[in-house]
Amino acid sequence: MILVGELSLWVAILMAAWTTTVSWAGGYQRRPDLVFSGERAMYATFAFTVLASIGLWYAIFTHDFSVKFVASYTSMNLPSVYLFSSFWAGQAGSMLFWTLILAMYGAVAVFANRSRLRNMMPWVTGTMGLITLFFLLTTAFGANPFERLDWVPADGRGMNPQLQNPGMAIHPPMLYFGYVATAVPFAFAIGALVTRQLDGEWLAAVRRWSLLSWFFLTIGIVLGMWWAYVELGWSGYWAWDPVENSSLLPWLSGTAFLHSIMIQEKRGMLRKWNVTLVVLTFLLSILGTFITRSGVIESVHAFAQSSVGSWFLGFLIAATILTAILVSTRLKDMEAKAELESMVSREAAFLYNNLVLVGIAFTTLWGTLFPILSEWVQGEKITVGQPFFNSVNTPLGLLLLALTGIGPLIAWRRASTANLRRQFLMPVTMGVLAVVVLLLLGMRHFYALVFYGLAGFVATTITQEFVKGIGARRRMYQEGLAMAGVRLVARNRRRYGGYVVHFGIVVMFAAFAGLYFKKDYVAVELKTGDTYAAVDPWGDTWTFTSEGMSTYNTLNRRVVAISLKTTRNGQPMGTMLAEKRQHFDATGATTFEPSTEVAIKELAGQDVYVFFSGLADAETAVMNFHFNPLVIWVWIGGFIMAFGGVIVMWPQAERRERGYVAELSPQHEGALVGAGA
Amino acid sequence: MKARSKFLIGGLLVLGTSGVLMASSVKETAQYFLTPTELAAKIQDSPRFQKVGVKIGAAVVNGTIERAADGRSVTFQMTDSTTTYKVHYKGVIPDTFTEGVSVVVEGRLNNEGTFEATTLLAKCASRYENEPERYPQSPSYPSGTKPGA
Numbered sequence: 001m002i003l004v005g006e007l008s009l010w011v012a013i014l015m016a017a018w019t020t021t022v023s024w025a026g027g028y029q030r031r032p033d034l035v036f037s038g039e040r041a042m043y044a045t046f047a048f049t050v051l052a053s054i055g056l057w058y059a060i061f062t063h064d065f066s067v068k069f070v071a072s073y074t075s076m077n078l079p080s081v082y083l084f085s086s087f088w089a090g091q092a093g094s095m096l097f098w099t100l101i102l103a104m105y106g107a108v109a110v111f112a113n114r115s116r117l118r119n120m121m122p123w124v125t126g127t128m129g130l131i132t133l134f135f136l137l138t139t140a141f142g143a144n145p146f147e148r149l150d151w152v153p154a155d156g157r158g159m160n161p162q163l164q165n166p167g168m169a170i171h172p173p174m175l176y177f178g179y180v181a182t183a184v185p186f187a188f189a190i191g192a193l194v195t196r197q198l199d200g201e202w203l204a205a206v207r208r209w210s211l212l213s214w215f216f217l218t219i220g221i222v223l224g225m226w227w228a229y230v231e232l233g234w235s236g237y238w239a240w241d242p243v244e245n246s247s248l249l250p251w252l253s254g255t256a257f258l259h260s261i262m263i264q265e266k267r268g269m270l271r272k273w274n275v276t277l278v279v280l281t282f283l284l285s286i287l288g289t290f291i292t293r294s295g296v297i298e299s300v301h302a303f304a305q306s307s308v309g310s311w312f313l314g315f316l317i318a319a320t321i322l323t324a325i326l327v328s329t330r331l332k333d334m335e336a337k338a339e340l341e342s343m344v345s346r347e348a349a350f351l352y353n354n355l356v357l358v359g360i361a362f363t364t365l366w367g368t369l370f371p372i373l374s375e376w377v378q379g380e381k382i383t384v385g386q387p388f389f390n391s392v393n394t395p396l397g398l399l400l401l402a403l404t405g406i407g408p409l410i411a412w413r414r415a416s417t418a419n420l421r422r423q424f425l426m427p428v429t430m431g432v433l434a435v436v437v438l439l440l441l442g443m444r445h446f447y448a449l450v451f452y453g454l455a456g457f458v459a460t461t462i463t464q465e466f467v468k469g470i471g472a473r474r475r476m477y478q479e480g481l482a483m484a485g486v487r488l489v490a491r492n493r494r495r496y497g498g499y500v501v502h503f504g505i506v507v508m509f510a511a512f513a514g515l516y517f518k519k520d521y522v523a524v525e526l527k528t529g530d531t532y533a534a535v536d537p538w539g540d541t542w543t544f545t546s547e548g549m550s551t552y553n554t555l556n557r558r559v560v561a562i563s564l565k566t567t568r569n570g571q572p573m574g575t576m577l578a579e580k581r582q583h584f585d586a587t588g589a590t591t592f593e594p595s596t597e598v599a600i601k602e603l604a605g606q607d608v609y610v611f612f613s614g615l616a617d618a619e620t621a622v623m624n625f626h627f628n629p630l631v632i633w634v635w636i637g638g639f640i641m642a643f644g645g646v647i648v649m650w651p652q653a654e655r656r657e658r659g660y661v662a663e664l665s666p667q668h669e670g671a672l673v674g675a676g677a
Numbered sequence: 678m679k680a681r682s683k684f685l686i687g688g689l690l691v692l693g694t695s696g697v698l699m700a701s702s703v704k705e706t707a708q709y710f711l712t713p714t715e716l717a718a719k720i721q722d723s724p725r726f727q728k729v730g731v732k733i734g735a736a737v738v739n740g741t742i743e744r745a746a747d748g749r750s751v752t753f754q755m756t757d758s759t760t761t762y763k764v765h766y767k768g769v770i771p772d773t774f775t776e777g778v779s780v781v782v783e784g785r786l787n788n789e790g791t792f793e794a795t796t797l798l799a800k801c802a803s804r805y806e807n808e809p810e811r812y813p814q815s816p817s818y819p820s821g822t823k824p825g826a
Contacts, residue, residue: 162772233769340680348684355688359695366699371710380715383732385706392698399691522769523749595772613769614748622747624769 002064005055006146009096012048012103013136015041019106019129027122027194035122039110042125045132046107053100056093056145060086065156068147069093075158077556082159085169089159091293091308092145094172098289099135101180106132109184109209117201123191131183134315142308154587161557161583161595167227171220175247178217179285182250184209185257186282189275193326196333198271199264206278207261208649210254213281215645217251222638233596235520235609235626237634240389242297245368246288249361253281256357259350259407266412267347268337272327273354275334279323284361286316297371342414349407356400363392398450401509404502405458408465408495426464431457451513458506462499469496489647497647504640507633514606514630521625525616526562536568536627538605543567546621547575557583562612562621566601576601578612578623607631708732708783713760720786727786730795735762736779744770755780755792762786766794774799 019041026034056069060083065071073089074082088094106128113121139145162168185206192202224247225237238244257277263270291297294309340347366373367384374382409423434456435449443449466485469492473484489496517537524532528548535541547563560580566573579597584590601608609626616622710732711719719726735755742753750767751774764782774780774797783796 160773231772233772340684342680343683343687345680348680351684352687352691355691359692363695363699370703381710382707383710384703385708388699388702388706391702392695395698396691396695525747611769614744614746616747620747622749 001058002055002067002146005052005058008048008051008055009136009140009144009146012045012052013133013140015045015048016103016129016133016136019045020126020133023122023126023129027126035125038122038125038129039114042103042106042110042129045129045136046103049096049100049103049136053087053096056096057084057087059146060084063156065154066148066152067145068149069145071149071153071156073156073159075156075556078156078159079164079555081166081169082164085163086159088172088176089163092139092143092147094176095135095139095143095308096145097173098176098180099132099139101176102128102132102135102183105180105184105209109187113205117191117205119195120188120191120197120202123194124187127187127190128183131187134311138308138311142311158556158583161581162231165227165231167223167230171223171227173220174216174223175220176216178213178215178220179247179250179288181209181213181216182254182282182285185213185278189278190323190326193275193330196330198275198330198334199268203261203265207258210257210261210278210281211645211649214251214254214258215642215649217247217254218638218645219642221247221251222635222642225638226635229631230598230600233598233611233624235518235598235611235624235628237631240364240367240386242368243288243292245364245389246284246291248364249284249288250281252357252361252364253277253284256354257281260354263347263350269340269347270351271334271336272331275327277354279327283316283320283323286312286319290316291368297368344410344415344420346407346410346412346415349403349410353400353403353407356396356403360393360396360400363396364389367392394447397509398447398454401451401454401458401505404505405454405461408499408502409461423464424461427457427460430460445516448513448516451509455506455510455513458502462503462506465499466496491652493647493650493652497644497650500644500647501641502644504637504642504644506637507640508637511630511633511637514628514633517629519627523613524623524625525620526564526623527620532623532625534625534627536606536608537629540569542573542608542627544576544610544623544625549621557581560612562623564599564610566608573601576608576610578610580612580614602632604632605629710734710781712757713755713762714757716762716786717760730783730785732781732783733762733792734779734781737774737777739776742774742776751797752791755782763791764794765791766797768795768797771797771799 019038022034022041023038026032026036026038056067058064059067059070060074061080063070063074063076069090069092070086073086073093078086086093088097106125109128110121110125113124117124188202188206188209192198224244228239229235229237257274260270260274260277264274290309290312294312296309340351342348367388371381371383374380405427406424409427411419431453435453438449438452443452466488469488470481470484473479473488474481477484477487479487489500519535519537521532521534526532526544526546528546531543531545533541533543543566545565547565549560549562551558551560553559558581561577562579564576564578566576576599578599580594581597582590582594596612599610599612607626607628609628611624611626613622613624708731709719709729711734713733713735716731716733733755735757738754738756738761742751744751748770750765751770752763752765754761755764756762766782766784779800781796781798781800782792782794784792784794787793
């Protein structure tokens with residue numbers, strides 16, 4: 001079975017090569033038979049990649065330790081769910097996993113467009129084939145999961161305990177589904193550029209895939225944040241680490257694209273920019289995987305120097321150059337159909353949105369690549385710390401938050417004073433009110449006040465839109481409140497789904513601002529029976545009483561747990577259990593150093609985060625206590641964003657509009673809401 | 678003035694402010710990232726460099742990790758195969774810190790030649806390393822021998 005898998009990898013390479021050459025040839029020579037053959041070959045590439053993957057999973061589940069990958073990352077006593085996820089626990093397996101998803105997306109893209117965009121599809125199929133071929137070759141030659149060992153170990157090394165966590169099991173697949181999906185819009189962009197068809201259906205196809213990519217990247221990033229927070233023990237969820245940053249970059253440019261595409265749909269502007277963004281998002285995703293896998297930038301995530309790094313660098317450079325050449329020959333076809341008429345307009349708001357998103361991306365990229373750049377220029381590696389990213393990205397982020405409120409409400413082309421007053425009076429009032437209330441309650445932190453003022457502003461704009469929309473429906477159709485609400489969203493999924501996503505952003509930003517009020521109490525020694533008292537950011541006093549430590553074995557680890565009885569202002573708040581774990585293998589030998597399981601009490605206002613540092617002596621535990629305000633709202637905000645994404649993506653019957661506007665545009669401004677621009 | 682020009686001016690303002698922030702942040706947070714050998718060379722060049730806080734990337738020397746029982750501090754040796762330094766770190770020890778990992782430490786050398794670290798980052802171990810020597814030996818091989826070694 002493993003042999004079948006191994007051979008399938010090679011057959012897949014042949015199939016991908018066939019797809020690429022035959023599709024491009026068929027497109028160039030306008031031969032439908034060749035194009036057809038290329039599409040079949042794409043399905044075959046997928047099928048054989050699936051077989052290869054089954055082969056690896058088979059080796060994992062049958063504990064075949066003659067396979068180097070299986071011996072490196074699994075063990076006899078690894079729970080089944082982590083046997084499954086071990087597929088992407090190491091370089092070779094994760095390369096195959098990426099390739100599997102890529103081949104799947106290729107097959108889906110071909111299938112979904114089997115009777116559409118026929119001019120363009122040969123080039124799309126060919127490009128997807130080429131990218132898949134690259135990944136197959138890199139996997140087979142650079143990091144082959146089927147590599148064998150000279151002998152068969154009695155047991156595998158086992159999985160790093162920090163990866164044995166549900167969040168960590170799903171986080172890579174979600175990210176990969178997002179990263180890899182950027183390839184499809186890229187392939188479409190190449191197809192559109194080659195055939196000089198840069199409007200209409202191309203946009204619709206690209207938008208769907210960009211949404212999908214954005215959706216999975218969002219989930220993947222938030223899951224990564226959650227995992228870091230729960231597993232790593234430093235009580236934070238984002239460290240501007242190079243690998244974190246590299247997942248954020250395609251998300252930022254993807255978000256920019258999802259907004260600027262609306263400008264192209266509505267007004268025919270930004271056509272060159274949109275193509276650039278689509279290409280950039282794909283290249284950033286390749287850059288991201290290059291940074292993660294090559295070890296070229298020091299990071300907690302980065303790994304030993306690996307040969308795949310050079311493969312990716314070569315691919316990145318080649319793709320950038322070839323695409324730039326292609327774009328430069330098509331510039332005339334991408335002239336704008338309209339001009340920016342006024343700074344006070346939705347177009348301008350969206351342009352600023354793009355500017356800010358790209359600004360954040362550039363800052364992040366700059367900070368991440370700084371050590372490499374400084375080495376080239378000065379001969380020395382210089383790193384920039386977290387404060388660099390925070391001090392530059394925070395003001396930009398706040399500007400973005402403000403735009404989130406302004407963009408959806410301001411009129412297209414040119415907003416009149418009347419329009420501005422009508423749309424923004426309430427939101428601005430509420431924003432100012434929020435600041436005043438917080439000032440009265442004693443908050444003095446400047447940035448936090450700005451965050452919450454803007455959050456109030458944006459939340460009000462969103463509420464206002466829903467109120468207007470629901471009100472209009474009720475007037476027109478005499479629907480009940482709930483029915484009107486549901487139908488409003490269902491009939492305008494793009495728009496109101498987008499509002500839901502924005503609301504998720506507001507919630508997350510409000511949660512981020514909570515970090516300004518964090519309180520940490522470190523290196524506290526607690527004997528059994530001792531009580532420790534600490535004040536939280538809300539002014540309440542917590543006590544933690546050690547009920548003692550217990551030691552026990554479970555599954556594949558030995559656990560030392562400390563039990564803490566907690567109270568807040570005298571009221572009992574339950575028991576918290578913080579652990580130190582020592583994993584061992586089937587022979588009882590220890591594997592990896594001891595790991596720590598943090599105890600977290602999640603409340604709406606804050607997380608109480610307890611880290612078991614170690615033992616000062618047999619009776620005395622050393623603990624770190626953290627009060628992290630509003631953290632739960634980060635996860636809730638992320639969930640709301642994902643939910644909003646689902647609403648936006650949910651297929652809706654296309655509408656046609658008069659004039660330039662292509663299909664799938666939102667309801668004509670004013671008709672539904674009643675109050676037009 | 679055309680709207681487009683106004684937008685460009687606004688855009689330049691935003692980007693300009695960002696640029697200024699970036700430049701000042703780089704200045705404030707920039708830190709040399711050196712190998713132990715590079716650190717030794719720099720100190721030899723200018724002894725006052727010892728006072729500067731730096732970031733060092735190195736590998737942990739096997740068998741040198743000594744953890745304090747309360748989990749609050751640890752000493753070990755780090756090397757880049759040419760130069761080795763003793764390190765003393767006080768703080769939370771990351772779970773990934775173990776034998777044979779690469780680390781990134783921030784701090785400075787004290788007068789006794791030990792590197793006092795204020796930050797310790799250990800690379801997420803075992804994700805992409807392959808070290809067949811570390812596999813539990815199969816009973817069919819004499820203990821201590823790896824075939825082909």
